[in-house]
Amino acid sequence: MQQSWNSDRRRTAIGRASLSVPARQALADRQLDAGRTILDYGCGRGGDVVSLQRLACNITGWDPYFSSSSSVAPSDVVLLTYVLNVIEDPVERRQTLKEAWRLAGSVLIVSARLTWDRSKVSGQEYGDGLLTSRQTFQHLFSPNELRAYVEEVTGTRCITAAPGIVYAFKDDSARLDYLAHRIVPDANWLASADTASAIASLVDYVERRGRPPRVDEMPRPMAVQLAHLKPGELKRLVHDSVDAERVSAGAKRTTLNTLLFLAVELFNGRGPFSSLPLGLQLDVRSFFTSYKEACQRSDRLLLKLRDDAYVRGAMNASCVGKITPTALYVHRRAVDRMPAVLRLYEHCASIVAGRPQAWTIAKLKHQGRAVGWLDYPEFNKDPHPRITTSYVADLKSLETSHMSYANSANRPLLHRKHEFLAPDDPDVPRYRRLTESELRAGLYENPHLIGTEDGWEAELIRCGRMLRGHRLVRRHEA
Ligand SMILES: C[S@@+](CC[C@H](N)C(=O)[O-])C[C@H]1O[C@@H](n2cnc3c(N)ncnc32)[C@H](O)[C@@H]1O
Secondary structure, eight states, rough: OGGSSOGGGGGGOOOOOOHHHHHHHHHHHOOOOTSSSEEEEEETHHHHHHHHHTTEEHHHHHHHTBBTOOOOOOOOEEEEEEEGGGOHHHHHHHHHHHHHHEEEEEEEEEOOOOOGGGGGGGOETTTTEOOOOOSEEEEEEEEHHHHHHHHHHTTTTTEEEEEEEEEESSHHHHHHHHHHHHHHHHOOOOOOSSHHHHHHHHHHHHHSSOOOOOGGGOHHHHHHHHTOOOOEEEEEEEEEEEESHHHHHHHHHHHHHHHHHHHHHHHHHOOOGGGGGGHHHHHHHSSSOOHHHHHHHHOOOOOOOOOOHHHHHHHOOOSOOOOOOOOEEEGGGGGGSHHHHHHHHHHHHHHOOOOOOSOEEEEEEEOOOEEEEETTTTTTSSSSOOOEEEEETTTTTOEEEEEOTTTTOOBBBBBOGGGOOOOOOOTTTHHHHHHHHHHHTTTSSOOTTTTTTHHHHHHHHHTTTTEEEEEEEEGGGO
């Protein structure tokens, strides 16, 4: 096949010392577990194949240049990693995606290089992309273009797992299972070595979820440990041990999570009740009069997302996050504590545009609908963390923008770190003490100066102060 190529595609395949970003994402999303067959279609030099085999994955690779002699068999999961970019012929690009979709039994994971890499690719315009001096072709996708393209070619609803990584599921229940896991991650069961610890684990589950689990929701060893107890006996034991207040808080949380899931599901395409993951079906049965009622309530929640006054009110009422004249800023550790409509807001944007793998703070604009994920990798260590990247998705236009501050000499930085966190976060007292001493020292007297590194440094000097970790000290004490 390679003879007819109009670009030197083999040169686009790099040797990989470690797993590619899409393979790491798929592993983290539990799409590549050992029980599934995986095909890396267009595997290049096979770096991902080797790394995933080492992780006990049942994976094979095929590539028209590097391993065209190996057989291509349909597999549960098909990876199409950075292949579409390099195909200069739009008809063949489409056929390749179609073929990868045909080979996928359960999920197709498509990744592509994004337009934000534009500055790293130089070349002449060729067709709908660029031809580099090495005769390699690159069509860079915008995140929304990639999702829309995969949706159109596969004829299925897709989810953007991360920018430039799109999942297309063969059946709706697999899609909803993934969506549910993303919105309401499975609660961890406490370890249970004997009957007593199995009951403790059950009690903990009931308090967190607000309802007892069905036997098939329990980890198997635990179900076996409890099998000798009669259902009535088990029910009484749990009933006598749970804290009623915790159970009712758990029920409230699960009700909100269910509404959130159904609203996101409506946004991404709602299926019948039977396509919901088992846990969610049981939550609907426990906390709503019917699936219809749950759907109606979640539809109202999605509608509220359009209401500026409502969203603004939710931001003002949020017990987490820092509100500014344009947006609410919330630390990653606290996003699940935002009011349901704001959690929905962030989830909808992430399904369209993908949450980047590295981010620290979510920024939710209150006018218009746009979510930004900002990365401050030193947030915990640095008393005034510097931004490294920002990725913003506009929910109305579906446009995204990415900005790297890697080469900026005077980066924006954060103050009052405690305001981004939940009030009961263990780091809050230390961060608040620092803010108070900075206030006393007069460091916040010129707010327009302190937002960037240089201005902040100048204000520290003006006030005769410097920072030692999270302590503010006089400069001459240094
Ligand atoms: C940028 S490399 C990516 C390789 C590998 N997936 C990785 O991420 O390391 C693109 C690969 O796509 C392969 N390729 C080109 N045209 C293809 C097609 N029509 N079908 C499948 N693979 C193709 C090329 O041979 C090349 O190895």
